[in-house]
Amino acid sequence: MNRHLKELIELSKLDKSIDEFNPLIEMAEKKLNRRVVKRDNISKKVAKINSIIEDTKSKIDSLENQIKSINEQLTLNLAKEKVIRNEKELQALQMERELANEKLNFVNEEIDKLNRLLEIKEQEMVEANKELEKAEIDLAKVSDEVSKKLASIHEDKAKLYAKRDSKIRNIDQKILSFYEKIRIWAKNTTVVPVKKQACYGCYMRLNDSAYAEVIKSEEICTCHHCGRIIYIEPQTVEAEG
Numbered sequence: 001m002n003r004h005l006k007e008l009i010e011l012s013k014l015d016k017s018i019d020e021f022n023p024l025i026e027m028a029e030k031k032l033n034r035r036v037v038k039r040d041n042i043s044k045k046v047a048k049i050n051s052i053i054e055d056t057k058s059k060i061d062s063l064e065n066q067i068k069s070i071n072e073q074l075t076l077n078l079a080k081e082k083v084i085r086n087e088k089e090l091q092a093l094q095m096e097r098e099l100a101n102e103k104l105n106f107v108n109e110e111i112d113k114l115n116r117l118l119e120i121k122e123q124e125m126v127e128a129n130k131e132l133e134k135a136e137i138d139l140a141k142v143s144d145e146v147s148k149k150l151a152s153i154h155e156d157k158a159k160l161y162a163k164r165d166s167k168i169r170n171i172d173q174k175i176l177s178f179y180e181k182i183r184i185w186a187k188n189t190t191v192v193p194v195k196k197q198a199c200y201g202c203y204m205r206l207n208d209s210a211y212a213e214v215i216k217s218e219e220i221c222t223c224h225h226c227g228r229i230i231y232i233e234p235q236t237v238e239a240e241g
């Protein structure tokens with residue numbers, strides 16, 4: 001086999017191995033990202049519950065202020081009662097007191113309702129905080145795992161790159177740039193075997209003379225249909241397929 005062709009086959013296998021790390025990296029990053037999204041969603045939930053709690057508390061405060069002023073009114077009403085001059089004034093004061101008491105009942109009911117809501121929301125907050133804590137722990141764990149995994153991937157990748165660097169130093173520059181140009185579009189199918197007289201890049205059949213050329217493998221051959229570099233796999237490998 002042509003020496004350059006042999007080098008290109010090895011280089012293409014190396015490039016393929018380097019690229020095979022990409023889905024692993026992507027998978028690890030996705031795994032981590034899912035945890036981040038989960039944690040962020042729980043954080044948002046906590047913030048929402050918190051804002052409802054704050055809002056409810058401030059409503060209760062304002063209702064309690066109303067109670068205070070109604071009570072002041074009632075005290076005033078009692079004081080006035082001591083100095084009434086006639087039945088009409090007494091009736092007016094009684095009417096005022098009834099209205100104030102009605103209002104007081106209404107406001108107290110509202111406060112009760114809000115307190116019940118507050119209790120529910122505070123319970124939800126406890127649960128959400130537990131969930132958040134769990135998600136944070138899970139995220140930290142996965143983040144640790146993923147960074148270890150990525151470090152090991154990068155280490156393996158660096159080893160392959162080093163191997164690649166030493167390999168391309170021995171390859172003729174013209175041949176290397178020919179390979180790189182095809183690789184731009186053909187990616188990991190830049191150098192493909194021919195099986196059953198067909199190019200394994202485009203799966204088109206080679207004509208007899210092209211096929212004979214590939215078998216000879218004196219030159220670097222390209223597929224006439226797609227332009228990929230083609231070669232006949234050594235017998236031992238072809239026998240497996």
Ligand SMILES: [Zn+2]
Nearest residue numbers: 199202223226
């Ligand atoms: Zn082809």
